[in-house]
Amino acid sequence: MSGKYDLLSEQGLRLDGRRPHELRRIKCKLGVFEQPDGSAYMEQGNTKVLAAVYGPHQAKGNQTESVINCQYSQATFSTAERKNRPRGDRKSLEFKLYLQQALSAAIKSELYPRSQIDIYVEVLQDDGANYAVALNAATLALIDAGICLNEFIVACTASLSKSNIPLTDISQFEEVSGGPKLTVAALPTAEKIAFLEMSERFHIDHLETVIETAMAGCREIRDILEAAVKEHLLHMGSASDFAKVG
Amino acid sequence: MFHNSNFFEPGKSKPERSFVQLAVKQNQRLDGRRSNESRDVELTFGKDWGSVAVSMGDTKVLAQVTCEMGPPALSRPNEGKIHLNVYLGGVAFLDEAHTTHDQRSLKLNSLLERTFRSSRSIDLESLCVAVEKHVWCIRVNVNVLNHDGNLYDASTIATLAALMHFRRPDVWYKDGELRIFKKKEREFIPLLFHHYPVSVTYCVYKSSVQPILDPTLLEENAADSVIVLSFNSFQELCSLTAGGTAPTNARIIMQCARNAAVRCKSLLNFVRKALALDEECRSQGDQSVDGLVALILNTEHKLSYNKLMGRQKQEQQPPPSEKMQLDNNESSETPVANEEPSKEESAGAPMDTSDWLPHDEDSQELPMRSEASPSKAGLKGKQSRGKYKANKKTPPRKQNHSDSEEEAKRYI
Numbered sequence: 001m002s003g004k005y006d007l008l009s010e011q012g013l014r015l016d017g018r019r020p021h022e023l024r025r026i027k028c029k030l031g032v033f034e035q036p037d038g039s040a041y042m043e044q045g046n047t048k049v050l051a052a053v054y055g056p057h058q059a060k061g062n063q064t065e066s067v068i069n070c071q072y073s074q075a076t077f078s079t080a081e082r083k084n085r086p087r088g089d090r091k092s093l094e095f096k097l098y099l100q101q102a103l104s105a106a107i108k109s110e111l112y113p114r115s116q117i118d119i120y121v122e123v124l125q126d127d128g129a130n131y132a133v134a135l136n137a138a139t140l141a142l143i144d145a146g147i148c149l150n151e152f153i154v155a156c157t158a159s160l161s162k163s164n165i166p167l168t169d170i171s172q173f174e175e176v177s178g179g180p181k182l183t184v185a186a187l188p189t190a191e192k193i194a195f196l197e198m199s200e201r202f203h204i205d206h207l208e209t210v211i212e213t214a215m216a217g218c219r220e221i222r223d224i225l226e227a228a229v230k231e232h233l234l235h236m237g238s239a240s241d242f243a244k245v246g
Numbered sequence: 247m248f249h250n251s252n253f254f255e256p257g258k259s260k261p262e263r264s265f266v267q268l269a270v271k272q273n274q275r276l277d278g279r280r281s282n283e284s285r286d287v288e289l290t291f292g293k294d295w296g297s298v299a300v301s302m303g304d305t306k307v308l309a310q311v312t313c314e315m316g317p318p319a320l321s322r323p324n325e326g327k328i329h330l331n332v333y334l335g336g337v338a339f340l341d342e343a344h345t346t347h348d349q350r351s352l353k354l355n356s357l358l359e360r361t362f363r364s365s366r367s368i369d370l371e372s373l374c375v376a377v378e379k380h381v382w383c384i385r386v387n388v389n390v391l392n393h394d395g396n397l398y399d400a401s402t403i404a405t406l407a408a409l410m411h412f413r414r415p416d417v418w419y420k421d422g423e424l425r426i427f428k429k430k431e432r433e434f435i436p437l438l439f440h441h442y443p444v445s446v447t448y449c450v451y452k453s454s455v456q457p458i459l460d461p462t463l464l465e466e467n468a469a470d471s472v473i474v475l476s477f478n479s480f481q482e483l484c485s486l487t488a489g490g491t492a493p494t495n496a497r498i499i500m501q502c503a504r505n506a507a508v509r510c511k512s513l514l515n516f517v518r519k520a521l522a523l524d525e526e527c528r529s530q531g532d533q534s535v536d537g538l539v540a541l542i543l544n545t546e547h548k549l550s551y552n553k554l555m556g557r558q559k560q561e562q563q564p565p566p567s568e569k570m571q572l573d574n575n576e577s578s579e580t581p582v583a584n585e586e587p588s589k590e591e592s593a594g595a596p597m598d599t600s601d602w603l604p605h606d607e608d609s610q611e612l613p614m615r616s617e618a619s620p621s622k623a624g625l626k627g628k629q630s631r632g633k634y635k636a637n638k639k640t641p642p643r644k645q646n647h648s649d650s651e652e653e654a655k656r657y658i
Contacts, residue, residue: 192493
C-alpha cells in the first residue's frame with residue numbers, strides 16, 4: 001500500500017526467504033522455572049518470550065469472581081535501541097489489557113471463584129509479533145500450571161504485501177515497513193476470535209482474506225504447541241515412571 | 247441536560263446485564279432504537295478555530311486543537327508532530343476502581359493514536375518549516391464531558407471535526423529568520439489531510455446474532471464483545487479492535503465491517519456539511535457565531551446529523567414547501583415577477599431573510615422563551631431578539647443605517 005519496500009519479491013519469496021503463508025521457526029519449552037506454578041519459554045523466529053503463571057491463589061479483597069492479572073514487560077535490551085522503561089509505558093499497559101482480554105475468554109473462570117491467576121510475560125528479544133508470541137507463551141504456561149482452558153488460545157499476525165498478497169507471521173522489518181498489521185487471537189478448533197486488532201490502512205475487500213490467513217496461521221501454531229505439550233507430558237511421565245501410576 | 251447523574255456505573259450488576267441480554271434476544275433495546283440505529287450526532291463549533299463539541303445522546307465530548315512551533319523529533323527531522331490526549335477526569339463513578347478509569351482512558355487514547363497517526367491521515371510533512379529546526383506541533387486535547395457509552399465514536403468524530411476546523415498561522419522563513427504572522431496580518435491556513443477516518447462501534451451478544459450499533463453505557467457493559475472499526479471515505483479500514491469476555495466469529499466481524507463502511511461514509515458527509523455551514527456562518531461576521539454556548543442552549547442552529555442528512559434526502563424528493571425555500575434561496579437567479587418583494591428583502595444580509603419569515607420566528611421564539619431562566623445566556627437571547635424585532639419595523643433603506651449603528655454600539 002504505502003510502504004517504500006515491496007515485501008514480496010517477484011519469485012514469491014519474502015525478505016527472509018519464506019513464502020507468504022509460512023511461519024517462522026517456532027521453538028517452545030515448558031517448565032523452565034521451578035518456583036512458578038507454570039512457566040514456558042517460546043521463540044518464534046528471533047522473538048523470544050518468557051511466561052510464568054502463579055496461582056490460582058487467594059485473591060486480595062472480597063471479590064466473588066476470579067481475577068486474571070497480567071503483566072507484560074519488555075526487556076531494555078530487547079529492541080535495537082535501548083528502552084528506558086521496560087514496563088509501565090503506554091504500549092505495555094495496552095498489551096497487558098489485550099492479554100487479559102484474550103486469556104479471560106479462554107480460561108474457564110467459573111471453576112476458580114474468589115481466586116486470582118497471575119500471568120507474567122517478559123519479552124527477551126523483539127523481532128515482530130510480540131503480542132502473538134507473548135500470548136502463545138502464556139497459553140503454554142497456563143497449560144503447564146494445569147489451569148483449565150476451553151481450548152488452546154493462539155495468536156498470529158498477518159499483513160498485506162504491495163501486490164495485495166496476504167502474508168503470515170510478519171517480522172519486525174515487515175512491521176516497520178508500513179504495511180498493515182493484523183493480530184488475531186483465536187480458539188482455532190471452535191473457529192472463534194477472542195481478540196482482533198489492526199493498524200495501518202487497507203481496503204475492506206482484503207479484510208476477509210487477511211483474517212482467514214491469520215486464522216490459518218493460528219491453526220498451524222496450535223498444532224505446533226500441541227506437539228510441544230505432548231512431548232512435555234511424555235518427558236514428565238517417563239521421568240516419574242509410568243508404572244507407578246498404574 | 248446531563249441525565250446520567252448516577253453515582254454508580256450502570257450495567258455492572260447481574261440483573262441489569264441479564265435484562266439487557268434478554269431484551270437484545272428479543273431484538274429490542276432499552277431506548278427504543280433498532281439494532282442498526284444510532285443516536286443523533288450533534289456538532290457544536292466554538293468561537294476559536296479547532297474547538298468542537300460532539301453530542302451523541304448523553305455522551306458529550308469536547309475537542310480542542312492547539313499548535314506551537316518547536317524542534318522536530320530526532321528520528322524524523324522533516325515531519326511535524328501530532329499529540330492526541332484524552333482526559334476522562336470529570337467522568338468517574340463511585341464504585342469505579344482507579345485502574346478501571348485508567349484502562350478506559352488508555353483504550354481510548356490508543357484507539358485515537360491508531361486511527362489518526364498510524365493511518366497517516368494528516369500530512370505531517372506539510373507541517374515542517376525548516377528541517378531539523380522548526381516544525382509545527384499539533385496538540386489535540388479531547389475532554390469527555392459526559393459518558394453514556396460509545397466514547398470511541400464521539401471522540402473520533404470530535405477529533406476529526408476539530409482537526410478539519412483548525413487553522414494555523416502562516417509562517418515566513420528566509421535565511422534562518424522565522425516569522426509567524428498574526429491573525430490580522432495574514433489569513434490562517436487549514437491543515438492538509440490525506441484521508442478522513444471515522445470510527446463506528448458495535449456490541450455483540452451471545453444471545454443474539456445481530457450486532458448492536460452505537461451502544462449506550464448500559465449496553466456496553468452488558469456486552470460480550472465490543473467491535474470498533476475505523477473507516478475513511480474510500481472504504482479503507484484504518485483501525486480495528488474486537489475483543490471482550492467472549493469470543494466472536496469472523497463472519498460477524500465482516501458483517502460489522504461492511505455496515506460500518508457505509509455508516510462512516512455518511513458520517514463524513516455530515517461532518518463536511520457541518521463544517522461548510524459553520525464556514526458560511528463565520529463569513530457573515532463573528533457576531534452570528536454562537537460558540538460553545540450553543541451546546542447548552544437548544545437553538546435551531548444546532549448542527550445535528552438527522553437534520554442535515556434528512557434534509558439531503560428531502561432535497562432528492564422535492565416537496566412543495568422545500569421548493570419554496572429553494573426558490574427563496576435562488577431568488578437572484580430566477581427573475582420571476584412574483585418574487586420581486588423577496589428580492590428586496592434578500593438585498594440585506596442572508597440572516598435577515600430567515601428572520602422575515604413568520605414560520606421561523608414562531609419556531610425560534612418558543613424555545614428561547616422557555617429557556618428565559620435567570621441566566622446570562624437567556625438575557626443575551628432576549629436582547630438579541632428585541633433588536634431583530636426593531637429591525638422589522640424600519641424600512642429597508644434605513645435598516646442598513648440602523649444595522650451599522652447597532653454594530654457601532656456593540657463595539658463601543
